[in-house]
Amino acid sequence: MSTRDWKEWGLLAIALALAAVYLFPLYWMYVTSLKNSTEIFANPPTFWPQAPVVDAFPMVWETRTMATYLSNSVIIAAGVTAITVILGSGCAYVLARYRNIWIDVGLFVVLMLQVLPASVMVTPLFVAFSQLGLLSFPRTAVVLAAAAKAMPFFVVLVRATFMTVPRELEEAAMVDGASRAGAFFRIVLPLARNGILVCAILTFMTAFGEYIYSKSIIQTPALQPASVGLSTFVGPNSRDWSGIMAYAAIYVTPILAIFVLLQRRIVSGLTSGALK
Amino acid sequence: MNRLVRSVRDGTGFDILLIGAALLFLIAFAGVPLVYNVLMSFQQVDMFNLGTFFRPLVGLSNYAAVVAQPEFWLVARNTLLFVVGSIGGQFVLGFGLALFFARDFPGAATIRGLFLVSWVMPGLVVGAIWGWILAGDFGVLNYMLRQLGIIEANIFWKSDPSFALWAVIIANIWLGLAFNMLLLSVGLHGIPRELYEAARVDGANAWQRFWHITLPVMRSTIGAVLSLGLIATLQQFDLFPAITEGGPANSSMVSQYWAWQASFKLYDFAKGATISVMMLVLVLLASVVYVRSTRHEVRG
Numbered sequence: 001m002s003t004r005d006w007k008e009w010g011l012l013a014i015a016l017a018l019a020a021v022y023l024f025p026l027y028w029m030y031v032t033s034l035k036n037s038t039e040i041f042a043n044p045p046t047f048w049p050q051a052p053v054v055d056a057f058p059m060v061w062e063t064r065t066m067a068t069y070l071s072n073s074v075i076i077a078a079g080v081t082a083i084t085v086i087l088g089s090g091c092a093y094v095l096a097r098y099r100n101i102w103i104d105v106g107l108f109v110v111l112m113l114q115v116l117p118a119s120v121m122v123t124p125l126f127v128a129f130s131q132l133g134l135l136s137f138p139r140t141a142v143v144l145a146a147a148a149k150a151m152p153f154f155v156v157l158v159r160a161t162f163m164t165v166p167r168e169l170e171e172a173a174m175v176d177g178a179s180r181a182g183a184f185f186r187i188v189l190p191l192a193r194n195g196i197l198v199c200a201i202l203t204f205m206t207a208f209g210e211y212i213y214s215k216s217i218i219q220t221p222a223l224q225p226a227s228v229g230l231s232t233f234v235g236p237n238s239r240d241w242s243g244i245m246a247y248a249a250i251y252v253t254p255i256l257a258i259f260v261l262l263q264r265r266i267v268s269g270l271t272s273g274a275l276k
Numbered sequence: 277m278n279r280l281v282r283s284v285r286d287g288t289g290f291d292i293l294l295i296g297a298a299l300l301f302l303i304a305f306a307g308v309p310l311v312y313n314v315l316m317s318f319q320q321v322d323m324f325n326l327g328t329f330f331r332p333l334v335g336l337s338n339y340a341a342v343v344a345q346p347e348f349w350l351v352a353r354n355t356l357l358f359v360v361g362s363i364g365g366q367f368v369l370g371f372g373l374a375l376f377f378a379r380d381f382p383g384a385a386t387i388r389g390l391f392l393v394s395w396v397m398p399g400l401v402v403g404a405i406w407g408w409i410l411a412g413d414f415g416v417l418n419y420m421l422r423q424l425g426i427i428e429a430n431i432f433w434k435s436d437p438s439f440a441l442w443a444v445i446i447a448n449i450w451l452g453l454a455f456n457m458l459l460l461s462v463g464l465h466g467i468p469r470e471l472y473e474a475a476r477v478d479g480a481n482a483w484q485r486f487w488h489i490t491l492p493v494m495r496s497t498i499g500a501v502l503s504l505g506l507i508a509t510l511q512q513f514d515l516f517p518a519i520t521e522g523g524p525a526n527s528s529m530v531s532q533y534w535a536w537q538a539s540f541k542l543y544d545f546a547k548g549a550t551i552s553v554m555m556l557v558l559v560l561l562a563s564v565v566y567v568r569s570t571r572h573e574v575r576g
Contacts, residue, residue, distance in 0.1 A: 007381075008380075008381040008382060009381075011376075011379055011381035011384075012381050012382055012383055014376070015376070015377065015381070015383065015384065015387045015388075016387065018373065018376070018387075019387050019390050019391065022390075022391055022394075022450075022453075022454075023390065023393070025402075025405045025406065025409060025450065026393070026405075028405065028408070028409060028416060029401075029405050029408075032408065040414070041413075041414045043414070043419075044419055045414070045416050045419055083301070087297050087298040087301050088298060090293075090294030090295065090297065090298060091294060091295050091297075091298030091299065093294060094291045094294050094295040095295070097291070098291070106295060106299065108567065109299070109302070110302075111563070111566070111567050112560075112563055112567070113302055113306050113307070115507045115511075115559055115560075115562065115563040115566065116306060116310065116556075116559070117510055117511040117513070117532055117552075117555070117559060118511065118513065119511070119513045119532035119533070119535055119536050119552065119555075120310075120313065120532075120535070120552040120553075120555060120556055120559070121306065121309055121310070121313075122536065122539070122540075123313060123316070123535065123536075123539040123545055123548040123549050123552060124309035124310070124312040124313035124316060124549065125305070125309050126539070126540075126545075127312070127316065127321075127326065127545055128308075128309060128312060130326065130327070131326075131327055131328075131329070144305050145305060147301070147305070148301065148302055148304075148305035148306045149306075151298065151301070151302060152302070155298070179285050179286035180285065180286045180287060180290045180291075181284075181285045181286065181290050184290070202396070205396045206396070208398065209397065209398025209399060209400065209401070209514075210398075211398070211399060211400050211513070211514045211517075212513050212514070212536070215517075215540075216536070216539075216540050226398075227398055227400045227401075227514075230400050230401065230404060231400055231517055231518070234400065234403070234404045234407065234517075234518050235407075235517065235518070235521055236407075236434045236435065236519065236520050236521050236523060236524075238404075238407060238408075241408050241411075241414075244404050244408065245404075245405075245408065248401045248404050248405060251398065251401055252397055252398065252401050255396055255397065255398075256393065256396075256397075259392075259393055259396050260393075263386075263389045263390070263392070264386075264389065266389075266392070266396075267385075267388075267389045267392055267458070
């Protein structure tokens with residue numbers, strides 16, 4: 001091998017080591033969830049479970065009613081994603097298609113709304129929702145609040161996708177007799193489909209982990225999502241680490257699987273929209 | 277009527293409908309609440325008048341009451357430390373990793389992409405995992421630091437007032453590091469290679485190339501990354517309930533968690549609104565920098 005090859009392999013080894021250090025918390029979550037109750041508190045800690053057990057998983061699934069929590073998370077995330085994609089895609093398209101002072105104003109509004117912290121918005125939203133009677137439909141209320149939080153970011157990312165669709169294709173379709181709406185639905189949307197899909201998945205994953213709105217607005221345990229369910233036994237004085245790590249592992253494994261499968265697309269979707 | 281339908285199907289009406297629907301939604305569920313929040317910070321809000329919009333105006337007395345709270349300056353100091361510590365850590369480590377992964381070796385892009393996994397994890401789960409890693413008696417971080425000879429006795433990260441805020445900062449650095457790295461990588465990618473080659477011909481060393489080429493060319497990217505970091509740090513909420521709940525004795529309390537506690541633990545909505553309006557001023561300052569530095573890129 002030449003020196004160049006050796007250097008490349010050396011860099012690869014360092015890169016893998018850095019990734020291993022960075023991903024250690026995830027590894028530690030899985031390893032802890034597989035340890036028995038004495039091994040968890042062993043000193044020195046074991047970095048590989050000596051006697052792996054999976055007891056914590058069925059236990060935490062049953063006692064913490066994870067099926068209910070997770071289905072609520074899916075319902076909330078699906079609602080947020082639906083509203084965000086349906087309203088956000090059209091908005092992103094128009095912001096990408098034209099260039100004038102109104103578009104600049106619209107873009108400015110979207111960028112500014114993107115920065116509002118949920119912890120700022122939750123107080124007025126809660127009070128307003130209680131005045132409007134929306135608190136009787138707490139999951140709907142959370143979906144509306146979280147969709148408003150997710151949409152600006154979605155618009156910024158999807159707008160970048162629409163910018164890559166050549167305008168000429170749309171114009172050609174209209175010359176051939178398609179209406180504006182027809183050209184949008186039959187030409188532009190199919191071409192931007194992949195970008196929209198990636199951003200929709202990102203929106204879904206973010207909403208799947210949403211916490212602050214759900215914690216503040218949903219009081220009935222049967223309607224709460226998995227993040228709130230986790231918060232009932234996590235805090236500065238947690239003891240049940242085996243249960244917490246098993247809960248966390250069940251909660252995030254689907255997200256991690258989707259991420260690993262779509263990693264390349266997610267990263268390129270983020271880089272194209274976020275800054276460039 | 278017919279003209280309206282025609283316009284929506286095949287004219288400007290179509291565009292106005294598309295953008296109008298989204299903007300109306302955003303105004304209803306983000307714009308109006310924002311204004312309402314400012315209004316509430318000037319009102320007297322209690323359980324009896326919660327249901328009405330017309331509450332007695334009290335001028336600046338909510339603000340005076342918040343500032344007069346004994347923990348106000350502690351929270352302000354903690355918020356500043358949380359922001360500076362988090363952004364500093366994320367930026368320095370993220371920049372280092374971005375520079376490393378900008379080198380040419382097999383698998384660089386794929387391995388770099390793995391770091392982004394932190395970005396899709398629920399904040400509460402990240403907080404729970406770090407809460408376990410940072411645990412005092414059985415935490416693995418204490419074990420590693422002991423083995424490396426950095427500390428002699430265990431640090432009680434979550435219950436020692438001088439470390440509690442740092443426990444959350446460490447978790448937040450982990451969480452934001454990947455995004456910093458990704459955005460800085462995009463910026464590095466955009467620097468023409470010829471600049472470096474020309475500098476090399478002129479005899480510039482690695483440090484000089486970094487200082488005189490990389491940093492100046494990346495100026496707008498760095499501005500965007502730092503202001504986004506400030507925005508994201510002020511948005512960070514989930515780690516606090518999971519790791520310290522602002523304790524012990526408010527030693528890790530920051531404005532965003534304080535505002536939430538005022539509203540949802542003490543049911544003092546006026547106080548919650550007031551704290552969050554004060555925080556908002558900081559966020560808006562950051563977003564002006566952000567919008568300015570992304571302006572030409574976003575307009576594309």
